[in-house]
Amino acid sequence: MDEWDDWDDQAGPRRDPDGASEAAEAQASADAADAATEAGDPAEDAVRRYLSWITDPGSVRDEALIAELERKIADASDPIEKIHLASDLHRARQVDGSSLRREFLAVARRWADAQGIVPEAFLELGVPAEDLRHAGFDVGAPMGRRAEVGTVDRPGRATGRRAPRASVEDIRAGARSFDGPFTIADLRDRVGGSPATVRKALEAMVEAGEVRNLGAADDWPGPGRPPHRYRTVS
Known part of the structure; x- marks a missing residue:
């Protein structure tokens, strides 16, 4: 093919339409990926x-x-x-x-x-x-990592049975039994009960002014986000 076949007398060298289309699609894909990352x-x-x-x-x-x-x-x-x-x-x-x-x-x-x-x-x-x-x-069934998911027959061996359910009053009494700050996990370890029941009871105590939310623990070793600590109001 003559080298001048790709030259336009008015506009200069002709562009390959297929190449331009592929470049546009590649750019669009990159833009979409960037948008997904940002979102x-x-x-x-x-x-x-x-x-x-x-x-x-x-x-x-x-x-x-x-x-x-x-x-x-x-x-x-x-x-x-x-x-x-x-x-x-x-x-x-x-x-x-x-x-x-x-x-x-x-x-x-x-x-x-x-x-x-x-x-x-x-x-x-x-x-x-x-x-x-x-x-x-x-x-x-989860094997007893904490009291609420199993009982222990002897040290280091979980039975897989769920701990007895804790009532709201049990949870409230458990929260009041702490002399210092405690986390939700601490409270669940002490009284047992399902996660939802313990959370709701503690949130109700915070709303009633019986417990203060002290904010995230600043000495949390991880992993994940640090838990909040709570203290009963005397």
Whole structure:
């Protein structure tokens, strides 16, 4: 082919339309990948929020929204506006664990398969085996890592039987028995009970002013996010 066949007298050298199309597609794919990275993985976000809630329900609250609503209540003069804001504040302070659980159940198995995460890792972080089964994992009853998931016949050997259920009053009494700060895990170790029951009872005590949330532990060795510590109000 003559070298001048690729030359346009008016516009100069002709561009290969196929090559230009491939370059455009490659750029579009790169842009899409960058956008996905910036947006984050919704499935991973759902798993992260649920695991944070399991460890410390207060850690998934929108503290910025709570602070903004508290400021608006302080500034508002109309009582009707105040009561609407107070209602919004109450909802913001209450972490909806049921919605976090539903989101987790919908994506956990697919996300774990893609990431190579074994179900035992979720059990280690305190996820109930029942939730894992609902999410599609093939797991049996968790073996007693903590008091709530098994009893011990002799040191180092768990029977696999669940500990007796703890009532709300048992949990409240257990919280009051601590002389210093404690975590949710500490409370569950002391009184047993299901994760959901212990969380709800402790949140109710915080709302009632019987317990103070001291914030995240600053000496947490990991892994994962540090749990919040609590102290009873004397």
